[in-house]
Amino acid sequence: MSDTVAARSGTLARLGASLIGLVFNLAERPMALAQRVLGPRRLPWVFLTPNLVVFGIFTFLPIAIDVYYSLTGGAQLLPADRPFVGAQNFRELFECESYLDPTSCRRDLFWFGIYNTAEFVVLQVGLMVVFSLMTALVLNRKILGRGFFRAVFFYPVLLSPVVVALIWKWILQRQGLLNAALDGAGLSTVNWLLDAHWAFGWTVFVSIWAHMGFYTLILLAGLQAIPRDVYEAAEMDSAGPWRVFRRITLPLLGPNLAVVVVLALIRAVQIFDEVYVLTGGGPGSATTFMVQYIFQTAFTQQVRQYGLAAAASLLLAGVLFGLTLLQLRAMRSKDR
Amino acid sequence: MKRTHGIRALLAGIALVALGTGANAATEIRIACYSDGNECEATQALLPKFEKDHPDIKVVVDKQAYKAILESLPVQLAAGQGPDIARTTDFGIISQYFLDLRPLLKDAAYWDANYGPTLDWLRADPSDKGIYGLPTQITVSAPFVNKTLFEQAKVEMPGPKASWGDWVKATRAVAKATNVPFAMAWDRSGHRFSGPAISAGAKYFAADGTPAVVDDAFKAMAKSFVGWNQDGTMPKEVWGGQGGGGYRDAFEEFANGQIVLYLSGSWNIARMEKQIGTGFDWVAVANPCGPAACSGMPGGAEFVAFKTSKHPKEVAEFLDFMASEPIYAEWMSMTRNIPANAALQKKGIDYKLSPAGSAAMNVFVQQGALLSPVAYRLQGYRYKQVIFNPIADRLGQAVAGQITVDQALDRISADIKDQLATVAKK
Numbered sequence: 218m219s220d221t222v223a224a225r226s227g228t229l230a231r232l233g234a235s236l237i238g239l240v241f242n243l244a245e246r247p248m249a250l251a252q253r254v255l256g257p258r259r260l261p262w263v264f265l266t267p268n269l270v271v272f273g274i275f276t277f278l279p280i281a282i283d284v285y286y287s288l289t290g291g292a293q294l295l296p297a298d299r300p301f302v303g304a305q306n307f308r309e310l311f312e313c314e315s316y317l318d319p320t321s322c323r324r325d326l327f328w329f330g331i332y333n334t335a336e337f338v339v340l341q342v343g344l345m346v347v348f349s350l351m352t353a354l355v356l357n358r359k360i361l362g363r364g365f366f367r368a369v370f371f372y373p374v375l376l377s378p379v380v381v382a383l384i385w386k387w388i389l390q391r392q393g394l395l396n397a398a399l400d401g402a403g404l405s406t407v408n409w410l411l412d413a414h415w416a417f418g419w420t421v422f423v424s425i426w427a428h429m430g431f432y433t434l435i436l437l438a439g440l441q442a443i444p445r446d447v448y449e450a451a452e453m454d455s456a457g458p459w460r461v462f463r464r465i466t467l468p469l470l471g472p473n474l475a476v477v478v479v480l481a482l483i484r485a486v487q488i489f490d491e492v493y494v495l496t497g498g499g500p501g502s503a504t505t506f507m508v509q510y511i512f513q514t515a516f517t518q519q520v521r522q523y524g525l526a527a528a529a530s531l532l533l534a535g536v537l538f539g540l541t542l543l544q545l546r547a548m549r550s551k552d553r
Numbered sequence: 554m555k556r557t558h559g560i561r562a563l564l565a566g567i568a569l570v571a572l573g574t575g576a577n578a579a580t581e582i583r584i585a586c587y588s589d590g591n592e593c594e595a596t597q598a599l600l601p602k603f604e605k606d607h608p609d610i611k612v613v614v615d616k617q618a619y620k621a622i623l624e625s626l627p628v629q630l631a632a633g634q635g636p637d638i639a640r641t642t643d644f645g646i647i648s649q650y651f652l653d654l655r656p657l658l659k660d661a662a663y664w665d666a667n668y669g670p671t672l673d674w675l676r677a678d679p680s681d682k683g684i685y686g687l688p689t690q691i692t693v694s695a696p697f698v699n700k701t702l703f704e705q706a707k708v709e710m711p712g713p714k715a716s717w718g719d720w721v722k723a724t725r726a727v728a729k730a731t732n733v734p735f736a737m738a739w740d741r742s743g744h745r746f747s748g749p750a751i752s753a754g755a756k757y758f759a760a761d762g763t764p765a766v767v768d769d770a771f772k773a774m775a776k777s778f779v780g781w782n783q784d785g786t787m788p789k790e791v792w793g794g795q796g797g798g799g800y801r802d803a804f805e806e807f808a809n810g811q812i813v814l815y816l817s818g819s820w821n822i823a824r825m826e827k828q829i830g831t832g833f834d835w836v837a838v839a840n841p842c843g844p845a846a847c848s849g850m851p852g853g854a855e856f857v858a859f860k861t862s863k864h865p866k867e868v869a870e871f872l873d874f875m876a877s878e879p880i881y882a883e884w885m886s887m888t889r890n891i892p893a894n895a896a897l898q899k900k901g902i903d904y905k906l907s908p909a910g911s912a913a914m915n916v917f918v919q920q921g922a923l924l925s926p927v928a929y930r931l932q933g934y935r936y937k938q939v940i941f942n943p944i945a946d947r948l949g950q951a952v953a954g955q956i957t958v959d960q961a962l963d964r965i966s967a968d969i970k971d972q973l974a975t976v977a978k979k
Contacts, residue, residue, distance in 0.1 A: 291978035292646060294631030300978055320956060325964070391790060411790050413953065498796025500789070501953030505796045513797045516624050519645050519938030520972040 280534070286527035292520045299524070306528035327529055329502045330510035333417070337506060338485040341421045345481050346474065349429050353436035354466075367437075371430035381427045382494035386410070389419055389495075410496055413503035420492045420504050427491060428484065432477045439473030440466070475547035483540045486533070507533050579611045580867050584856070585626060585639040587619040590823030592640065592689055592854070595887035596875075603874045610867045620800070623938075630861060637862040638872070640689055642854045644675050645936045646976070651675060652858040653683035657869030664876060671893045674933050675855060686857035687872045690890030693920045694748050694818040694849035695840045696720075697825065697913070699733075701833035702813050706730035713839040713847075717749055717777070720841050721786060724813040731813075736786045738803035739778075739816040741795075741949065743941025748816070748850045750774040751927045752843030757940070758930060764969055766940055767962045770845065775948060775958055782952040788812070793953035798942030808832070818852065819917035823889040826910045837913035840920055848925035851932050853893065891918060936973065943968035 252260055282296070287306055289299035314321035319328035356367050373381065388394045389409040396406040409415045443466065451461050467474075489508035492498070498505035498513075505513075511533070515526035586593040593616045600612050615636065617625075622641050629635040630650045641647070655661045664672065664684050675685040703710050706727040711719040724736035739745050751757070754770030781787045788811070791803045807815035808828045822837075829835055840849040856875065858868045874880060878896060885892045885902045889910065892898055904914060931937060943965045951961040 290975065292975050294628060302978075320960060323967075391788075408790070411794055411953075413955065496795065497799065499949070499953060500793045500795075501950035501955030502796045503953065503955060509796070516628070517797060517799065518942060518972065519623075519643060519936065520975050521627065521646070522972075522975055 283527045283531060283534075286523050287531050288524070290524045292522070294521070294523065302524065306524045307532075309525065310528055310532070324525070326502055326505060326510055326513075330505055330507040330529075333503070333505060334486060334488070334507045336417070337421060337424075337488060338482060341424050341485045341488075342478065342481045344421065345425050345429060345432060345485075346478055348425060349432035349436055349477060350470075350474070352429065352433045353440055354462075356433065356437055357440040370433055373427045374430040376427065378427065378490040379494050381423065382491045385419070385423045385426075386495050411500050413500055416496050416500055416504055420488075420496060423491060423495060424485070424488065428481075432481060435477050435480075436470065436473055439470045443469045472547065476544070479540060479544035479547050483537060483544065486536055486540065579609050580864050581611045581613060582637040582862070582864055582867050582871060583613045583615055585622060585636040586614050586616050587622050587640055587854075588616065589619075589690075589692075589820035589854070590827075590888060590890075592888050592890075595884055598887065599875070599880060599884060602880070603871060606874075607867075607870060610870065612871055630859060633861055635859050635861050637864060637868050638686075638856050638858050640854050640856055642852065643938055644855070644857070645938055647857075648675070648677065648685075648935060650859045650861060651683070651685040652860045652862060652865055652868065653685060654858055654865075654869050654872060655682070655684045657865055658684065659870075659873050667878075667894045667896055668876070669895070671853065671855070674853075675857065677935065686855040687876050688853050688855050688893035690820065690853050690885070690888065691893045691921065692818050692820045692852040692891065693917045693924065694745055694816065694852065695917060695920045696838050697807060697815045697817060697821070698724075698836050698838050699807070699810065699813050699833055700836045702727050702731045702733060702810070704834075710838070711841075714842055716843065717752070717841040720814060721781065725786060727813045733811060733813060735788045735806070735812050737781065737814045737816070738787050738791050738806055738812045740803055741792045741799070741801040741945050743798070743944030744850050744852060744937075745816055745818075746774075746778065746944055746948065747931060747941070748840060748848055748928065749778075749843065751848050751850075751925050751931070752840065752846045754843060754845035755927070757927055758934075764934070764936075764940055764973070766944075766969060767966050770843075772958075772962055774843075775951075775962060779948060779951045779958050779961075783954075789952055792945070792949045795949070796946070798944075798946040800945070804828075807835075818849070819891055819914070822906070822910050822913050822917075825913070826889075826907055835909060835913075837916040839916065840923070846925040846927075847923055848928050849920055850928050851921065851924050889914070891921065936976065939969055939972045939976075943972075 251263055255263070285296060286299070288301060288303060289296070290302040290305065291299050293299050310324050310327050312323040313328065316322075316328070319325050319332060322328045352370055356363060356370070360366070376384075386393075390396075391406075391408050391411070393409075395409065399406050407415065409419055447465055447469070448461065451465055456464070487508060488506050489512070492504050492506060493509055493512075496504045498509050507529070511526045511530045514522050514529065584596070586596065588594065593614050597614045600614070603612065604610065622639060623643055626635065626639055626641065626643075627647050630647055635650065658664060661684060668688060671688040671691065672684055672686075674688075676683060698710065700710070703723075706729075708723055708726045708730065711723050715723075721736065727733070728736040739749075747755070747757070750771050753774040754768075755766070755774065756768055756770070757764065757766055759765035778787075782789050782792060788803070788806060791801055791806070795801060802817065803812060803815055804817065804821060804824065806812045807817075808825075810833060819837075825835055840847050856872060858865070858872065862868050875884065876894075878894065881892060881894050882897055882900075882902055885894075885897065886904055889904055889906060891914070892902060904911065906914060931940070934940070947956070947961040947964045947968070948958075950956045950964075951958050956964070
């Protein structure tokens, strides 16, 4: 029986190899011809062009269109119908009596968005990295049910942001699960999503809850890549756990941590979907972030201010570009 | 013999395919529709009658969320990808795509005679005589009251000429006596706020016809309203719980017995009947009075036709059908809406409502006659959403405590001015 299976597997493998060989043989002549005609320096462009075309259409063209819109005004959607206004949209965004007081700015909601986003990024990224690291350290130890806990922490990452937000809204609303539990325990209830500070705090918490598993996984992979003999040497030298963490784990995990920080930063600056469903940007505009401001300005007003939204999105793109450069640097240092 | 059968079968097959192709060749018109209650479903229910008389036209009703219609339709139309017809309340920025049905209608004079005043809502100015759509209803905003709570609290319900102050006092007393969390709630909508503001004397427009929303009466109502939210008379989450100018109703809170008085409108009668049923006794009451009027706001959605349609003739045929008196009467009866058709307003509609629903409908019809001219003017203003959205957005911020009422009022004026300037840029 096992001989028959082995024979069949061998036949299949030979058939597969023949097919691959056939494909390569078919491609060989045109490739050789292309190499002769274009030369070895130009040939890579043949392979790069399809990707570049796709990248150009879906990345560079939208950026160019965005730049064009940011320099035009009016409420018309079609570019040809929009009057050129130069840098007026950017000037409007930056028109402030005091940059420290959003209410003094002409576009106050834009500045509320900037301040909220900055505060969110600092809090969320800081806490996310700390909790992800702690979780990864715990999950890296030989604890009971380690596989189960790894799955538990990773599970929220698989959920759609809308589902995450709806679950937490159900928990946090005035007559939600959390208040029911507090009420049941004889404690006073809190309108979690109506107090500006609580609502902001919960958006940070929910975002960490939803994404922590992903970053934990990256750090866990980093921890497992640290050679065991380094720890054994430290143990022989009677180094304490804190010293081991500070002198061995943290430095060797550095490149992974850098990647986590930059990825979390990029994700935090782009925050929109979960918060839009959870709080709608409220109370007032306490949880209105940059992307929501752009979305509202371009798509939810009766008079759509595409130019203003495009200008704001370009500024956001600038921030994201800077963070991406940081990420690339972090990746390179990790590779080294 | 077998071969003959085979050829016959093949021919029969070809004939069937040809017939099928013929059926597929029927002109398809698509309606982007949202329902306040069951408007899309009722339209769908009337389609077999239309398609029976027009076998060459197939009508597809695409039901969407109200928000999707407001937010996505302008983009679709600008991209030339819009539906043939849409049910909407936004007649401003998309008006450039409206199709003038007048030359295509069977009897335009019938439309002028029966739908005249609401057809004006879609027109650019008094010189514009185009017919751009069919009103799917007339709505009137006014409060619903939980009568059972008043009875339990043994508090007398204020009469028809009572002020908002009287209602606040009475509903607070009821809420306190019955341990209900809130006395009142108004839908988060600039439209809903405008009824009480107009009753307080707000004029909304300057003498030259340009919007001048924030005046003393508007300020007074805004301050009272934010105050009622701050002192717990109203649930803050309705207006303060979200950002932007987005809509949020307080129907669920009312249906769950959390609110004594709910300012909404006639479009909710069907929903009240369906969701509350016999849960408690509910009634519609006259709009509370202010120094200037006892007014709510008129309103209504329309089926508007678009120039981008490839089948304007068929669109006109369908709207002619829906506008015809017997069909429109049946439609209104199904949707429990106030008809925009003048003849049917006189004749009345057999709504087949419960006693509570019938009583509420009578109240709303009566309220329609008491609306202030300012309310009609505001509703007929093409860029009314430019006024309504900042009201919801900025008063929402004030309710949440993020800015003061005075700051909110300044921002409302600035936002309106700014958006109208954007429209003016050509």
